[in-house]
Amino acid sequence: MGDIMALHMGTHSIALDCKDPNSNLNFVSHAHSDHTSGIRKGSKVLSSKITQALLAVRGKPVTREDLPEGMRLLHAGHILGSSQLYAEKPETGQSAIYSGDYQIDASVVAERIETIDADVLIIDSTYPSPKVDFGDKAEIVADMQRYMKKTLDSGILLFGAYSLGKAQEIIRIANEAGIAPAVDAKTDAINAVYGANGISLDYASIGKDEVEFEAALKDNFIGIVSPHKLGRAAQRIASLYNKRVFTAVATGFAKIFNMGTDMQFPLSDHADFGQAVEYIERCNPKIIYTHGSNESAVVFASHLKRRGYRAQPLSGSDVHVAACDTALLKYPKAP
Ligand SMILES: [Zn+2]
CATH class of the missing domain: 3.40.50.12650 (Rossmann fold)
Structure with missing residues (x-):
């Protein structure tokens, strides 16, 4: 994950599984190495305790930051300790969820995914096409x-x-x-x-x-x-x-x-397209931002748009910012 991706919420700017010098918080969704580029020696991060323990055995010790008011970690179902970040603006109640890697299907070695409603969903695009169906x-x-x-x-x-x-x-x-x-x-x-x-x-x-x-x-x-x-x-x-x-x-x-x-x-710890749609339905967002490699984020957003969702790829620029307020302002009408 080379791009900078940050969620702006009130006074907080949260780097999402990446290094962003302009952010004041650093969220690490799970301990896979493609999500830990924001970690430096002695980093303070928002993460689950299990992710912290896994990072330690992988040679990346971190200290955990207390979650600010309005923020919660939700299980992502991907690997043990994997989390989504839920952030709600206390003054307005506007909310956003960021998912790193996630799956809806239950894994025998991970927590079950938790889902709640959010206005903005920033979603991973590992398997962006309906052609991929893992089956039972x-x-x-x-x-x-x-x-x-x-x-x-x-x-x-x-x-x-x-x-x-x-x-x-x-x-x-x-x-x-x-x-x-x-x-x-x-x-x-x-x-x-x-x-x-x-x-x-x-x-x-x-x-x-x-x-x-x-x-x-x-x-x-x-x-x-x-x-x-x-x-x-x-x-x-x-x-x-x-x-x-x-x-x-x-x-x-x-x-x-x-x-x-x-x-x-085809045993995956990610969501296939069908699981992604189920996840979106459960979160019930007003706007969806797809992230991942440029191509997969674009393909995923276009498939979602065809199904009537308001979706936009987070790609094509150096700095990606999804702010609750501006997201709602920027996309006032369904395309
Ligand atoms: Zn992963």
């Missing part, structure tokens, strides 16, 4: 569990997954099929934060107990590695153990791209 999450999970069991009969299964969020979701899905995957030290440290916050996970860790891990590897197993290491890790493990190694990913982009693995599951 329970079916995807059942497919994954079937595939896990089947591959373990004849070899080793490696998932390429980010260490925060997706790794924990895959571990929990495997646990529910009676399988404890192997993970690296980085994922282990994040798992500890999940464990401390009520999401217990059963796994073997290279960092935790090398002997136990090596013993576990004598049998067929499921491992989780960083996506960019997947190909190399699969080759290395295949020659080390002289076994067939299957590769898989679990991401919403599986609906769009061929990921080059033996199997790809």
Whole structure:
């Protein structure tokens, strides 16, 4: 997220998941690295306690700022600790919500999303088109569990997954099929934060107990590695153990791209277009600002406009400001 994006509300200017020298508050919606560019050493941020804990294990310690009057954090349902920012102007009651990444579908390793009415909605555009429909999450999970069991009969299964969020979701899905995957030290440290916050996970860790891990590897197993290491890790493990190694990913982009693995599951921690519309309906905004890469924000806004929403992409200029007052003034009529 390279652009500056700020919400002006009364006397506050809040940088939204970015660095903005002109803002007096810094909101960090969650601990994924593409949302933490505003963090400097010793930063004071608006964030959830869990996001603060996850940032600490990722080498970005922050102190938390008290929420000013009229502001609230709402669960975003994306990864553990992920939040939306709700801001209401006390004098007028005008309100705005900023969503970083979010999903409506329930995740087995995150809080359920909370939604409330707001005049202005600043919404993420990761999957901007109605063409992307993830389908039923329970079916995807059942497919994954079937595939896990089947591959373990004849070899080793490696998932390429980010260490925060997706790794924990895959571990929990495997646990529910009676399988404890192997993970690296980085994922282990994040798992500890999940464990401390009520999401217990059963796994073997290279960092935790090398002997136990090596013993576990004598049998067929499921491992989780960083996506960019997947190909190399699969080759290395295949020659080390002289076994067939299957590769898989679990991401919403599986609906769009061929990921080059033996199997790809469309398990996402984002909203697809249908979920985005449901989210908008629940927030019931007067105006929607779409944010994301220029192209996706534009595409998302145009699809929303076609459905009768008042939507505008936040792109095409260096400084994006969504102010409650001006937003309502700027768009007095439906297009
Ligand atoms: Zn994220």
